[in-house]
Amino acid sequence: MILYNTLGQKKQEFVPFEEGKVRMYTCGPTVYHYAHIGNLRTYIMEDVLEKHLRYSGFDVKRVMNITDVGHLSSDADTGEDKMLKGAKREHKTVLEIADFYTKAFFSDCRKLNIKTPDVVEPATQCIPEFIEMVQKLLDTGYAYISEGNVYFDTSKLDNYYVFGNQNEDDLEIGVRDSVTEDTAKRNKTDFVLWFTKSKFDDQELKWDSPWGNGYPGWHIECSAISLKHLGEHLDIHCGGVDNAFPHHTNEIAQSEAYLGHKWCSHWFHVLHLLDSTGKMSKSKGEFLTVSLLESKGYNPLAYRMFCLQSHYRKPLTFTYESLDNTTLAYNKLIAKIAAMNNDGEVDEVTAQVYIAKFKEALDNDLNTSLALTCVYDVLKANTNDTTKLYLLKDFDRVLSLNLIEEANKLRAEKEEKACAVDAEKVEALIAERTEARKNKDWATADRIRDELNAMHIVVTDTPEGIKWHVADR
Ligand SMILES: [Zn+2]
Incomplete structure (x- = not known):
């Protein structure tokens, strides 16, 4: 597989450290609010990557932090803690906020057919690992x-x-945004591994450490959680491009x-989802969530297809108009x-030709539009x-658009409707027959009887x- x-x-060939095995790490959500669909674009594309690796025969172990x-x-170690901000906003404890939004995140993921990683680890469960790493x-x-x-x-690097x-530009932005520049650090790019003092409101959650009662910096958690579950050689690390x-x-x-050696060989970054205000954020413009899309009548899987x-x-611009177009395309496809009719045998030779094309598309830097x-x-x-049905089911192992399930659902709905129409027709015929009999119109009554017989009524x-x-046939 060629991957940027x-x-x-x-772009380069993706070669894992150990043949046939992939150790994959994903930066998880900060659970202080709902995820917006821009965040979820990243998780959708990471999900496709993971599924394609599995489809290609790799044994994947994927880990995500919370x-x-x-x-x-x-992100430059200044400002208030996001979790504490969320807790204050909703008059809850930090742990209540974390629990609520963790559940909300995975509920959104389920709706979008995003597989839960093999290991999901909240940062608060790994404090001893953080301390050990900081100490070393x-x-x-x-x-x-x-x-x-x-x-x-x-400066030691x-x-x-x-x-x-x-990155220099990004850093300038970081510095400009921060109200109070940290004067305690030796170099402007130095970052906090462990806090015992914050210029802002104090943390609710704190732990004892060799350096005093405090809490970990954000960056240390992903390194420590990855090392804990995936060892010293990471094959691929994923995240949104703003995390780079x-x-x-x-x-x-x-x-x-x-570690004293190279850690992760491949970095996979998903570009931003833009809205009318530019880069999507939780603070400006409409707060676009999966629930909001659902409340407007959209199938979350149409959003997955849109991605x-x-x-x-490439940055992707979200508009309702473009989601409408995708919804139309999705519904047509399902119809x-x-x-x-699934009543033949699979033509293996033809199937292999199409499978090869599908795989080739995704092997080329995850070209999902070509896969579609x-x-x-x-x-x-x-x-x-x-x-055809065999191939669509096979492709859907990666695309996860519920192609077969949604088609079956649609067929069942249609059959149910067909039955309902028949019942109305039968009732009408019986009423007509009764009326004909009352009028001693035997010819009409017989004709209707024959018609009902033909319908097995x-x-x-x-x-x-x-x-x-309806008679048993
Ligand atoms: Zn991370």
Whole structure:
């Protein structure tokens, strides 16, 4: 599989450290609010990546953290804690907020057919691991203590800006946004590993550490959780592109300083979802969530398809008009599948040709729009419906659009409707027959009897009136 690697900034062959096995890490949500559909675009594309790796025969282990402590409102270690902000907003404890929004996040994921990673680890469950890592960084001289906090010393690295040139600009933004620049650090890119003092409101959750009662910085959690569950050699690390700097840059700095060797070989970043205000955020514009889309009558899977229609490395602009178009396309696709008859045998030779094309599309830097084109090619293919249905089911292992399930649902609904119409027709015929008999119009009564017979309707006169049922065939 060819995949773009942010480390090196080029497409390259994806080669895991151990043959056949993939160790995959995903930055999870900070559970202080609902996820907006821009966040979820990233999780959808990561889900497709994971499923495609499995489809290609890799044995994948995927780990995700849940940030329930330590994520400040600015990624540059300044500002209030996001969790504490959420708790204050809703007059709840931090743990109540974390529990509520963790559940909300996975509920959204289920609706979008995003598989839950093999391991999901809340940061608050890994405090001893964080402390151990920070201690080693202090022991080896990569970290220092200043005004009560433990900092990572980025000047100890030969190359801090691992992802290339755009980072200086990002950093400027970070500095400008922060109201209070941290004067305790030695270099402007240094970041907090462990807080015991904050300029802002105090944390609700704190733990004892060798450096005093406090709480972990945000960046340390992903390194420690990844090392805990996936070992010293990570094959692929995923996240939204806004995480590349400073979050992922800091993860690499501290992980490689800790390990003394290269840590993660491949970095997968999904570009932003834009709305009319520009980059989607929780604070400006309409707060676009899965629930909001549902309340407007959209199927969440139409949003998944909308994401698959464009490449993960291109920014995607969301409008209701474009979601309407995708919904139309999705419904048409399902209707076509529902009209198929599964009554033949799979033509293996033809199937392999289409499977190869589908795999080739995704092997080329996860070209999901081309993979969707493969679905339409199958519909037009010169083969029987059974082969088509077999292929659609196979592709849906990666696309997860519920192609077969939704088609079956549609067919069942149609059949139910057909039955309802028949019942009305039968009642009308019986009424007509009764009327004809009353008028001694035997010719009409006989004709209706024949018609009912042809429909396999058995009519019986009972003391309670005329009853009918469909004869067992
Ligand atoms: Zn992370």
